[in-house]
Amino acid sequence: MDIQVSEIMTSRVVTIDMDDRLSVAKEIFDNAPFHHLLVVEHNQLQGVLSERDFLRALSPNIGNINETERDSDTLLKRAHQVMARNPITIEAKENINCASKLLLEHGIGSLPVLEQGELVGIITWKDLLRAYSD
Structure with missing residues (x-):
């Protein structure tokens, strides 16, 4: 297949800053249908925050009855830490x-x-699978 990445990528990219707290990422992941955030500093790509890495960094007690202040403090971590x-x-x-x-x-x-x-832009395995299926 001779399809270019630019033909199937998502060009509306959501970015967060390196110093944004994980609470910002949580808000985005909770309300968006994607699983990767691109982390930038001075408009330059510095990293990728996947939802999987994000969830690994959080306390498993976030949002349930056992949540303590220590658990909710995990949302204060910065994107660059994760x-x-x-x-x-x-x-x-x-x-x-x-x-x-x-x-x-x-x-x-x-x-x-x-x-x-x-x-x-960004391209995911789902974009590629869709392109190969068409």
């Missing part, structure tokens, strides 16, 4: 076979998409 640094990225002009290989090689679920070093 995110994956130095994310694997892909250029918008690459083909989707390259994207698939990168996801599999690195055991990740998404790739930030760059164009001349600037963040222009």
Whole structure:
């Protein structure tokens, strides 16, 4: 398949700042249908915060009757404390076979998409599966 990443990526990317608290990420994850947030500093990509990493950083007692102040304090952590640094990225002009290989090689679920070093989108395994199915 000779489909470029730019043809199937999501270009409306939601980002958070490195110093945003996990409570900001929780609000986004609770209200959005996606599972990856791109973490930026001065408009430069610094990392990826997956919902899985986010949940791992939280106390399991958040939101239930056993929640203590210590549990709720886990929402005060900053994005940079939990995110994956130095994310694997892909250029918008690459083909989707390259994207698939990168996801599999690195055991990740998404790739930030760059164009001349600037963040222009994100592509996930679901995007690729959809493209291969069509």
